[in-house]
Amino acid sequence: xxxxxxxxxxxxxxxxxxxxxxxxxxxxxxxxxxxxxxxxxxxxxxxxxxxxxxxxxxxxxxxxxxxxxxxxxxxxxxxxxxxxxxxxxxxxxxxxxxxxxxxxxxxxxxxxxxxxxxxxxxxxxxxxxxxxxxxxxxxxxxxxxxxxxxxxxxxxxxxxxxxxxxxxxxxxxxxxxxxxxxxxxxxxxxxxxxxxxxxxxxxxxxxxxxxxxxxxxxxxxxxxxxxxxxxxxxxxxxxxxxxxxxxxxxxxxxxxxxxxxxxxxxxxxxxxxxxxxxxxxxxxxxxxxxxxxxxxxxxxxxxxxxxxxxxxxxxxxxxxxxxxxxxxxxxxxxxxxxxxxxxxxxxxxxxxxxxxxxxxxxxxxxxxxxxxxxxxxxxxxxxxxxxxxxxxxx
Numbered sequence: 001x002x003x004x005x006x007x008x009x010x011x012x013x014x015x016x017x018x019x020x021x022x023x024x025x026x027x028x029x030x031x032x033x034x035x036x037x038x039x040x041x042x043x044x045x046x047x048x049x050x051x052x053x054x055x056x057x058x059x060x061x062x063x064x065x066x067x068x069x070x071x072x073x074x075x076x077x078x079x080x081x082x083x084x085x086x087x088x089x090x091x092x093x094x095x096x097x098x099x100x101x102x103x104x105x106x107x108x109x110x111x112x113x114x115x116x117x118x119x120x121x122x123x124x125x126x127x128x129x130x131x132x133x134x135x136x137x138x139x140x141x142x143x144x145x146x147x148x149x150x151x152x153x154x155x156x157x158x159x160x161x162x163x164x165x166x167x168x169x170x171x172x173x174x175x176x177x178x179x180x181x182x183x184x185x186x187x188x189x190x191x192x193x194x195x196x197x198x199x200x201x202x203x204x205x206x207x208x209x210x211x212x213x214x215x216x217x218x219x220x221x222x223x224x225x226x227x228x229x230x231x232x233x234x235x236x237x238x239x240x241x242x243x244x245x246x247x248x249x250x251x252x253x254x255x256x257x258x259x260x261x262x263x264x265x266x267x268x269x270x271x272x273x274x275x276x277x278x279x280x281x282x283x284x285x286x287x288x289x290x291x292x293x294x295x296x297x298x299x300x301x302x303x304x305x306x307x308x309x310x311x312x313x314x315x316x317x318x319x320x321x322x323x324x325x326x327x328x329x330x331x332x333x334x335x336x337x338x339x340x341x342x343x344x345x346x347x348x349x350x351x352x353x354x355x356x357x358x359x360x361x362x363x364x365x366x367x368x369x370x371x372x373x374x375x376x377x378x379x380x381x382x383x384x385x386x387x388x389x390x391x392x393x394x
Contacts, residue, residue: 011133011200015140017193018127019147021186025086026148026259027179029112031155031172032093034255036109037237038248039169043102047238051357053106054232055350061113062346069121069339073332078122079191085119086187088112090180097173117346121338126194128326128334129201135274137323142270145319149263149311153256155179160252201331212337215388216328220344222381223321226285227345228352229292229374230313231367233258235357236295246303254304258311265312266319273320278386281320282379288313292371296364321345328389 040050068085072078092112099105124141131140155176162172233255240246246254272280291313294306322338329337352374359367 007200008133010194011130014190014194014197014200015127015130015134015143017186017190018123019144021086021183021190022144023147023151024179024183024186025089026151027155027158028090028093028151028176028183029116029155030152030255030259031159031176031179031252032096032112033233034156034159034252035163035169035172035237036105037234038241038251039096040102040105040234041238041241042169043099043105045102045106047235047242047361048357049102049106050238051232051235051353051360053102053109054234055353055357057110057113058232058353059346059350060110061117062342062344062349064114064117064343065121065339065346066336066343067339068118069335069337072122072125072335072339078126078197078335079195082119082122082126083187083191085115085117085123086184087115088118089115090183091115094174094177094180097170120342121335124322124338125335126197129197129199131201131326133200136271137326138270138273138320140270141319141323142266142268142273145266145270145315146263148318149259149266149315151179152259153263156252156256156259160249160256163252164249212329212333212340215385216325216337216341218381218388219324219328219385220341222378222385223341223345224348225374225378225381226288226313226317226321227349228355229289229371230317230349230352231292231295231310231356231371232349232353233310235353235360236307236310239296239360240303245299250300254307257304258307258314261308261311262315262318265315269315270319270323273323277389278324278382281316281324282382282386284312284316284320285375285379285382288316289372289375292368296360296368324385 036054037050040053068081072081089112092108092115096105096108099108127140127144128137131137134140158175159172162175237251240251241248269280269284288309291306291310294302295310298306325337325341326334356367356370359370
């Protein structure tokens with residue numbers, strides 16, 4: 001059934017508005033994350049501590065989505081839960097300017113991830129309601145991820161500018177209060193203009209049953225392997241700072257490059273996924289695995305290329321991987337499915353981050369092998385899932 005012109009326009013405006021507020025959200029928290037590794041090191045944290053703190057943050061950042069997803073499905077209060085998450089997240093980032101030791105910073109880093117965990121499942125469900133009217137799940141999540149990542153590009157650039165001018169990590173975190181307040185303003189506007197985003201979806205996919213299908217669990221297994229082998233940027237930044245393979249003033253710039261690649265690629269990857277299905281995910285997973293030898297074993301220029309490829313991986317994680325979940329599950333279970341999927345994803349990201357941090361202190365070669373091997377192991381699983389469900393419906 002073709003979308004009504006007025007519904008299509010509303011859906012496009014809704015996706016654009018959510019994208020804009022996400023731009024400022026990523027501007028804020030990705031700006032901070034670009035320097036968390038060196039900041040924690042400056043405050044006295046070890047590589048293992050950095051790996052555990054950031055990994056545990058990702059564990060909660062993904063694991064608690066199981067709770068918020070079920071909460072949203074059970075209550076139908078998608079906007080209040082989303083707003084709560086944004087408020088917590090946007091408050092935690094500028095507060096890092098007040099941290100005087102790495103333990104305090106660690107609490108705020110984890111709190112920021114909790115805020116993201118709270119708002120993501122209900123927000124993703126609201127976005128999914130606009131997918132058919134706009135042109136496909138991959139396209140909608142790709143557009144959203146592109147705006148996300150362009151915010152994630154400008155945030156680190158602002159942080160790099162502040163560090164270059166003042167050399168103060170505390171001032172760099174403090175200036176992020178401005179985009180945080182802008183984000184919360186757009187959240188309020190979106191809530192007022194679109195109180196019921198579910199009305200945008202005139203014909204949800206017909207998927208029977210109360211439980212989640214078997215293919216969902218198989219897909220989750222593949223995504224978990226990818227997550228386990230994907231090093232978080234704070235540890236990569238820690239490596240740059242420790243080895244001096246990348247000067248400190250360039251660390252945030254490298255992160256900005258990664259975000260630019262991720263944002264640009266998301267638009268293309270999402271559209272390709274709508275057309276060609278899992279073959280796109282398979283190819284990109286193989287490419288993304290190459291980041292590890294480049295960032296951990298290379299000098300300045302190989303590390304820059306590796307950071308860009310790492311950005312490709314982020315684009316996959318944030319656009320294609322969640323886009324594939326929506327058409328797999330019944331519409332009334334979407335928030336729970338998003339929450340459960342990302343909970344498992346986050347658990348393995350935490351375990352992988354802790355393992356990568358520990359391996360880093362023993363052997364760089366072992367670190368690289370672990371990162372590459374776990375991601376490549378996901379490829380046959382994605383091939384199997386692709387054969388079972390074909391090209392995502394849109």
